[in-house]
Amino acid sequence: MTENKNPFSNLEAKFKTVDNKASKAPKEKKPIDYKKYTKSFIAIFLVFVLFIIALANIYVVKEGEFKVIRQFGEIKDIKQNPGIHMKIPFVQSVTTVPKYQMNYNISEAEINTKDKRRIIIDNYAVWRVVNPKEMISSAGTLVGAGSRMEEFIYSVVRSELGQLEYSEIINDENSSRGSLNDQITNHVNELLKKDNYGIEVIDVRIKRTDLPLENEQSVYNEMISERQSIAQKFLSTGDADKRRIEAETDREVREMLASANKEASVIAAEGDAEAAKIYNQSFSKDPEFYSLYRTLESYKKTIGSETMIIIPSDSPYANILSGYLE
Known part of the structure; x- marks a missing residue:
């Protein structure tokens, strides 16, 4: 014959466990002893304050600047070489003065x-x-x-x-x-x-x-007048130089023409003398031929397409013109 199990037995056991725990008296907590940590807190705080003070009193000297250190308003030192320095807290102050241009x-x-x-x-x-x-x-x-x-x-x-x-x-x-x-x-x-x-x-x-506004116009007018005077002076100088250069050029041209004419006359005279010499030599070799040649040359100058010449028929000039050479 099997035993009847209580379906709520597990729940009853749990409630009994909870009641037993609640019936037990709570343990008392020990109070924190703050005095034990006071010195540590003060030491940490002092270290932190000293660090802040030290950090606030450190200054850096840069290129291109002076650092002026004052102590109670009086200049105590001047730093100009780049680097890190420290001033006395609450006593000294630092100001910057530029070194660059x-x-x-x-x-x-x-x-x-x-x-x-x-x-x-x-x-x-x-x-x-x-x-x-x-x-x-x-x-x-x-x-x-x-x-x-x-x-x-x-x-x-x-x-x-x-x-x-x-x-x-x-x-x-x-x-x-x-x-x-x-x-x-x-x-x-x-x-x-x-x-x-x-x-x-x-x-x-x-x-x-x-210039002040009231003087500008008068000065401008004076400057214009002065520039015009200078321009006129340049023009006058230019005209004078022009006339001088033209006169020198004309003189040089006349001298060159006179020299050329003189040389041409000398050359022409020498040519005429040489021609006369040749004519004389030719005439001395054959006077009759030379006389005929000169006569024929004269025909070129005296007889044209419409030239009329009246001469005796028995003259030598007419005979040659008619073809009778004897």
Whole structure:
């Protein structure tokens, strides 16, 4: 006889297991001891802060620049060789000053020339910093140094161009214009060096020279008149040269013709003499033949298609013409 199995026996066993687990008391967790890790946290934090401070106080010197290190506002050192350096935190500060050449556009200004003309000059300068400490001590900043340089350039340009006439300034063929820029550059550098500005001007160039609007028309008219006068002078000189060359050519032609005529006369005389000599020799050999030849030659010149000659019938000339030679 088989035993009857309970179909819910498995479920009852599971519920009993769950009840047994729930009846057991939970274990208490131990509290975290933060004091144990406090020193480690502080050490890591201090290392991190020191790393940030060190990283913030590292600076790099690049090609073409100065690094000015200040300590409480006073210039302590200047670095110009490329490399990595470090400054003292919270005490020193670093600023950059360019070492390469820079362009500076100078403001337009009106000046008076030697002949009392007012012109507008537009310049530019190429410059660089050679001593950052002197530049900062004298001008403070690059902007201040540029302003002082502009004042010196304006003063020197006004002085130099004030000694030249307007035509000398605008005439590109004037050789003094080429050295004028060098003179201005040298003079400006002398003034900057004298006052210890720590900057150097490489070159000063005049970009443009214009006239004030109220003077343009009068100057243009004067220039036109001057060019017309020069053109007329060239034309007069050309006409004079033309007449001189024609006179010399006519004289040379006359001399050549006279020489040629003289040589032709000499040659003709020599030919006539030679012909006469030959005629004389021929006549002396056979006078009758020569007389006949000369008579026949005269017929060519005196007798034509419609020539009428009236001569005695018994004349020798008529006999030869009639064919009687005896």
